[in-house]
Every structure is written in structure tokens, then in C-alpha cells.
Amino acid sequence: MNPYDSRTGDLFDQAVTQRQIQPLVAGAVVLRQFATDQAAELVSGIDRVQSQAPFRQMETPGGFTMSAAMTNCGPLGWVSDRTGYRYQPTDPQSGQPWPPMPEPFRQLANAAASTAGFDGFEPDACLINRYLPGAKMSLHQDRNERDFDQPIVSVSLGLPVLFQFGGLRRNDRPQRILLEHGDVVVWGGPARLRYHGVLALKPGHHPLTGGCRYNLTLRRAV
Ligand code: SIN
Ligand code: FE2
Numbered sequence: 372m373n374p375y376d377s378r379t380g381d382l383f384d385q386a387v388t389q390r391q392i393q394p395l396v397a398g399a400v401v402l403r404q405f406a407t408d409q410a411a412e413l414v415s416g417i418d419r420v421q422s423q424a425p426f427r428q429m430e431t432p433g434g435f436t437m438s439a440a441m442t443n444c445g446p447l448g449w450v451s452d453r454t455g456y457r458y459q460p461t462d463p464q465s466g467q468p469w470p471p472m473p474e475p476f477r478q479l480a481n482a483a484a485s486t487a488g489f490d491g492f493e494p495d496a497c498l499i500n501r502y503l504p505g506a507k508m509s510l511h512q513d514r515n516e517r518d519f520d521q522p523i524v525s526v527s528l529g530l531p532v533l534f535q536f537g538g539l540r541r542n543d544r545p546q547r548i549l550l551e552h553g554d555v556v557v558w559g560g561p562a563r564l565r566y567h568g569v570l571a572l573k574p575g576h577h578p579l580t581g582g583c584r585y586n587l588t589l590r591r592a593v
């Protein structure tokens with residue numbers, strides 16, 4: 372059943388009543404608490420992935436080291452190095468295929484996309500970002516994918532952060548939205564190429580992730 376239907380405002384399940392859809396702009400929504408029930412499973416999935424493909428700080432084409440550490444799972448992984456940004460089927464560090472995408476990742480992404488109005492989303496790439504205090508992600512567009520008709524599904528786990536969601540031009544002033552553990556942002560359609568990023572993570576402790584924040588970005592790359 373769709374937890375966003377007429378049960379909203381009902382008192383019989385606190386966890387359900389805290390879930391809500393927050394529209395950002397046409398084509399973009401925050402699904403508050405959409406991943407909370409599966410969060411422990413998602414974090415176990417991250418642990419399994421990172422045991423095979425460890426988190427690493429990638430280099431940008433401009434020669435900077437990204438402050439967030441990254442790894443990937445699924446058929447394709449997003450990588451950055453001095454030669455550019457791209458998707459590839461293998462981890463450049465080991466030469467091995469990226470670990471398989473855990474089934475709960477795929478299911479959650481499909482359900483979140485449907486709830487946001489994008490039916491049939493089947494991700495073939497999941498970038499996992501790990502932020503420690505001070506780490507951030509500058510405003511950028513997700514544009515290394517082949518088909519911009521496919522949305523982006525972005526899952527927040529652990530410590531909260533301020534998300535910036537801007538316009539189609541880098542200089543458009545972004546909205547700032549607090550993303551907390553379990554929140555899922557979906558953007559697609561007219562919002563697919565909007566600039567976005569996160570401000571520096573503040574130190575803290577989360578019972579499930581300790582001193583960090585994870586972000587899963589699920590995409591259809593090809
Ligand atoms: C990203 O855009 O790759 C990450 C966004 C986030 O960490 O919430
Ligand atoms: Fe992004």
C-alpha cells in the first residue's frame with residue numbers, strides 16, 4: 372500500500388505519519404523518511420560493498436582531491452580522475468567489476484522513483500559517497516548519463532546535512548534543504564539537470580553510522 376495516501380494525519384503509526392512528500396520544484400521532491408525502515412539494511416549493504424571496493428577520495432580533472440570518499444556498486448560505477456568523469460564497469464583500483472548492487476538498494480530506488488512519478492526506474496549504477504566532518508560537494512549537474520529521461524534517486528543516511536538545490540544555470544541561487552537520515556530526494560523531468568550539492572558536514576554522532584553521512588546516488592547510466 373502507498374504510505375502517502377489517506378493515512379497521512381492518522382495517529383495509528385507514528386513512523387508513517389512522519390513520512391511526507393515535500394515538493395521542491397517541478398520534477399523534484401524530497402520523500403521525508405522514505406528509507407528509514409530499510410536504513411540498517413542499506414548500511415549493511417554499504418559495509419559489504421566497501422569491503423570489496425574500499426572508499427577512496429578521487430581526483431578531479433582539474434587536479435583537486437574530492438573531500439567526499441566514494442565507491443560504487445552495480446554494473447557501472449562513476450569515476451573521476453585527471454582524464455575526466457565517466458562510468459565504467461570495473462573499479463580502477465583493483466581492475467575488478469564493482470560489487471553487485473544489493474537488492475534493497477534497487478528496490479528502494481524503484482519505489483522512491485515511482486512515488487515521485489517516475490515509474491519503471493531500474494538503476495544500473497549506484498555511487499556511494501561518504502562524508503566525514505568538513506567534507507562537502509560543490510554545486511554540479513549529474514550529466515554523465517545517457518538518458519536524461521531517467522531520474523536521479525538520492526538517499527541520505529546518518530548525520531544530517533544542508534543540501535543545495537539550484538537551477539539549470541550554475542549561478543541560479545540554490546534552495547537549502549536539511550536532509551536527515553532516511554530522507555530520499557528524487558529529481559527528473561524538467562529538474563533533471565538542476566545544479567545541486569551539499570555544504571560541509573558538521574561533526575556529530577549517529578547511532579547507525581557513527582561520525583559520518585552516507586549518500587547513495589542511484590542512476591540509470593546507460
Ligand atoms: C551528489 O550529488 O553526488 C551527492 C549529493 C548528496 O550527498 O546528497
Ligand atoms: Fe550529483
